[in-house]
Amino acid sequence: MARKLQTIGFDADDTLWHNERFFKLTQARFEDLLADFTDRSRLHDRLLEAERRNIGHYGFGVKGFVLSMIETAIDVTEGAVPGHVIKQILDAGQDMLAHPIELLPHAQDTVEALSGSYRIVLITKGDLLHQERKLAQSGLGDLFDDVAIVSEKTAQTYRDIFSRHPGGVNGAMMVGNSMRSDVVPAVEAGSWGVFVPHDLEWDLEKADAPTSRRYHAIADLGELPPLVDEIR
Structure with a gap:
């Protein structure tokens, strides 16, 4: 049979x-970068909204997460986010992609x-x-x-x-x-x-x-x- x-x-x-731990660490780093512009709880909610909205465009994974962080940074700062902050967000994404399994x-x-x-x-x-x-x-x-x-x-x-x-x-x-x-x-x-x-x-x-x-x-x-x- x-x-x-x-x-x-x-x-x-x-x-x-392991995977999600690297997203959590990067999100904490992201919140530190934007601490002067908004509080952490509001930033968390705005980033989650961006991720949900962007899944259909970017799919799942690090690249979509990085683009959602950049979009959120531009949004919460009303376009005033400094270039060096965008650079650090991109660097964080590259660190995630290179992290050992x-x-x-x-x-x-x-x-x-x-x-x-x-x-x-x-x-x-x-x-x-x-x-x-x-x-x-x-x-x-x-x-x-x-x-x-x-x-x-x-x-x-x-x-x-x-x-x-x-x-x-x-x-x-x-x-x-x-x-x-x-x-x-x-x-x-x-x-x-x-x-x-x-x-x-x-x-x-x-x-x-x-x-x-x-x-x-x-x-x-x-x-x-x-x-x-x-x-x-």
Whole structure:
């Protein structure tokens, strides 16, 4: 009898390696740069508004974040932001792009343990070149049977990707730290969705957990292999 679960998809940022911490550090740096123009709470809200507004134009990732910071700086200063501040924002973005990859606990052991028995797929969104660079630096690249870098994660995204692999969408699982992008749409598509919380969560990735038997939550990636064994 064929196994119920045949393909496992993994998110990348803040599921396999740290990412959001660098956005938080850069945002704090951004707030310091503009401290003379507005208070931090107002700046945080204005930046979040810009990010939400610009996702459709710039997509996800560092480059869109930097452009949103520049736009916000111009907005809150009514065009008076000094050139040296813009330069420091650009420098901060370049620092983010160059930051070395740091794997999260259990990431490598878990992917290695499952790769021998299941089709392993990386499904991530963001800037193509940056995501490819991070995957290459992670040392995990050879463990994936397929890599999909997408502009957005919807139920149709998962249907399209998982339909190319053994078991199809119903025989697939998506594992990630974003309820909105990794779990909810995967479950809507008919796959299993496994939520692995990260200490830091971007406001735009929050969502309510699905009410489905195909939804599971685990404390960290070390709990994934036992869960997979239960489902198989």
